[in-house]
Amino acid sequence: MRVCSGFDAALIRPAGHLLPFTREKENTPLFHLNRPLMPSDPVLTLAGISKSFPGVRALSDVGFSLYPGQVTALIGENGAGKSTIVKTLTGIYLPDEGSLTVGQEAKHFSSPRDAWAAGIAAIHQETVMFDELTVAENIFTGHMPGGTLIDWAEARRRTAALLKRIDADFKPETKLKRLSVAQQHMVEIARALSHEAKVIIMDEPTAALSSHEIQELFRIVDQLKAEGHAILFISHKFDEIFRVSDRWVCLRDGEKVGEGLTRDVREPDLVRLMVGRPVDQIFPKRALTIGETVLEVEGLSNATEFEDIGFTLRRREILGFYGLVGAGRSEVMQCLFGMSRPTRGRVTLEGRPFVAKAPADAIAAGIAYVPEDRQHQGAVLPLGIRENTTLASLGAHVRYGFLSRNSERAATRMLGTRLAVKAAHWEQRLGELSGGNQQKVVIAKWLATKPKVVILDEPTKGIDVGSKAAVHDFIGELAEDGLAVILVSSELPEVMGLADRIIVMHEGQMVTAVTRGGPGWSAEAIVAAATGADHQAVAA
Amino acid sequence: MTDLALRPSQPAAAPQPKPRYTVADRAPRRLSDFLLRWETILVILLAAVIIGNTLLSPYFLDLYNLADTTYNFSEKAIIALGMALLILVREIDLSIAAIMALAALAIGSLAAHGVAPPLLILAGLGVGLLCGAVNGLLVTRTGVPSIVITIGTMSLFRGIAQVTLGDQALTTYPDSYLALGQSYFITMPPTPLSFLIFLVLAIVFGVVLHGTAIGRQLFAIGANPVAARFAGIRVDRLRFALFTLSGLLAGLAAVLLTARIGVVRPNIALGWELDVVTMVVLGGVAISGGVGTILGVVLAVFVLGLATFGLSLMNVPGIVINVLLGLLLILSIAAPIVIRRFFGRF
Secondary structure, three states: OHHHHHHHHHHHHHHHHOOOOOHHHOOOOOOOOOOOOOOOOOOEEEEEEEEEEOOEEEEEEEEEEEOOOOEEEEEOOOOOOHHHHHHHHOOOOOOOEEEEEEOOEEEOOOOHHHHHHOOEEEEOOOOOOOOOOEHHHHHHOOOOOEOOOEOHHHHHHHHHHHHHHOOOOOOOOOEHHHOOHHHHHHHHHHHHHHOOOOEEEEEOOOOOOOHHHHHHHHHHHHHHHHOOOEEEEEOOOHHHHHHHOOEEEEEEOOEEEEEEEHHHOOHHHHHHHHHOOOOOOOOOOOOOOOOOEEEEEEEEEOOOOOOOEEEEEEOOOEEEEEEOOOOOHHHHHHHHOOOOOOOEEEEEEOOEEOOOOOHHHHHHHOEEEEOOOHHHHHOOOOOEHHHHHOHHHHHHHEEOOEEOHHHHHHHHHHHHHHOOOOOOEOOOEHHHOOHHHHHHHHHHHHHOOOOOEEEEEOOOOOOOHHHHHHHHHHHHHHHHOOOEEEEEEOOHHHHHHHOOEEEEEEOOEEEEEEEOOOOOOOHHHHHHHHHOHHHHHHHO | OOOHHHOOOOOOOOOOOOOOOOOEOOOOOOHHHHHOOHHHHHHHHHHHHHHHHHHHOOOOOOHHHHHHHHHHHHHHHHHHHHHHHHHHOOOOOOOHHHHHHHHHHHHHHHHHOOOOHHHHHHHHHHHHHHHHHHHHHHHHHHOOOHHHHHHHHHHHHHHHHHHHHOOOOEOOOOHHHHHHHHOEEEOOOOEEHHHHHHHHHHHHHHHHHHHOHHHHHHHHHHHOHHHHHHOOOOHHHHHHHHHHHHHHHHHHHHHHHHHHHOOEOOOOOOOHHHHHHHHHHHOOOOOOOOOOOHHHHHHHHHHHHHHHHHHHHOOOOHHHHHHHHHHHHHHHHHHHHHHHHHHOOO
């Protein structure tokens, strides 16, 4: 931490000279907005912003304004250019064309520091902070109070004041790693406030939060609004957009396709704007004849995470696994896939006992697992689309002992086209694609192994409506093609829309299993079982 | 992605109904990509070294001088091939020089008892293989980072050699064994055995790394070991194999080195691990894993070998050569990064 002190002086000056008030007044609202500003006075204006990457035009002539005391929702599919906008606003990307005006002043951000200095702060989907440092250190990294030596007492005092302002219930001395994701978001908000940010960008802040935590976040958003901050709110969830936003801006394929007041618009209109076509939000469940049993699991247990899991899975069947985060669903699936060994239990695949000592065994036996954590477990971001697509099925492309690039290219073209992967070329590095397209490539990798059983773990987590509908369609297609599908999801409409049966897990145990159309096939009953409410009722 | 500034921006797309996108099979070929490739830079560096040395010394471009100078780097270069694969998968083996000491000790002791040359070679290779397997087991079973494990085994292996040998030197070897390291294996063009082995191994390693499924799996492990495991790659098995291979190559280097110098002392090959790592890093293998080519390593071997040779022709003392090579390493690694940042910022 102490190394930061050298930077502090440099950082604090540009931030300081913009600010008309002293830091002692942290408990008072920032812009004294008891008298509301004219809504026609934007705090930040983007005009004609364009940005290209090799082969992809990420933004083309995008312009909009943010107003003090208003929440603007930025909506669009994955790859529509939302992240590029955020990165442009926070000084990570330099736009090729266009202008950025803060207040009355034209700005040119060449580093994140410039953006901070201009009063723009971002709260990211996955927090980018320092786990091993305290809350106070995280908030004041880069602008610690004090001169050559850090004034720790002052840092703690200011942190406490900031935390009080947003009603946070943790201490400045707490290490960040001890906090929940929701609390870490609050630290990021406090950090933005410590910079006296006028514009706060929230990039999918609710993605990893529980519903209670989301309400808490909305309360803070309302408070920041009342204090006169301009907020850019990015989310895929329409209920949230309608709950918090005053205005909306919609992007599609890097272009602005509409903007307006939230109260004047309805959800289907926004969806149509985003995807450029109406999307059937209701899942078309395909009528399929379910085939013979493929996978049988009996009494599968491991030491800590799950106990006595048993089910059967048949061809052309989609079996849903629903439960809260931490219910042990992913652990069961990873155990089936050979990532961990069970302490007890038996697995039978197509009538033969099956033991997976490693994922390679599971793949060879015809089980594919699309992991939950795309960035770390699913995708090899530095490698290209082709190399990712064929990674789990390299054996199919070996000719006379060598890999055949032509054979790989053919497979990549076929699967990539089938999944509608959007890219400049098939050799493009996966890290350059949007999240939705990365996920499509990961799914392509698993389909290339020609599996009999496909396990999809939260396949639509953090991807937009358009890609989501495509993935849903695709899951239906897999079942139609005769595969047996396990769908692990925390989104109830998704599981209920797609699955033939749903197994509900709670704290490592199977609580109940319901069949489409049968008793207990209702959202209320399933949620009650997943939260343990049902469980306790039975016990009592 | 390095050439954003060099490319004219595309004209704005006309608003017409079009298929939303088409995806090309291959990346567009661009001159700037080729020029900024690490191997291109190494070729330029190598050309500079050769031209510079030729101008400065009339003895540089002499076939026999050049052949003799390969003796000085071929043994290290052989080990560098294995080290390149290890560094590619985010591992490192700092015990290779100590493994050489142990293998050389085995060769020297057996030779002193009159054991035949083929068995001496087998003993050297066997000891190397065994030590490498020990490293591999420790790394894959304990999960302790390989830099820690191999610093430990470096002391262990070298320590065993020192305790066993004390201040003696083993100097008795059959003539046919010494001939392996002290004569040309091919007479025209003059080619020492060690250099020939290096060239053959380099081709084999290059083909395996860049042309086979195992090579692709190594790149995947280096780029993202977790995702590689999820993709069914037997990560630990490959890691173990690479450490064993590294030990085997160190054993091979020990066979060639003892045959060349005809004497084994406990400090044999002392400090070679850093020379080897230098070759690999200058060759463009990223220490963070997932990036590198065998061609790059081979070019780096020649750059370092010929630069050293040229400097010694000019009677530059060895310690000064070390300073210059250190500067060369830093400069050649920093320069492309600076150039890339200058051209390709976004």
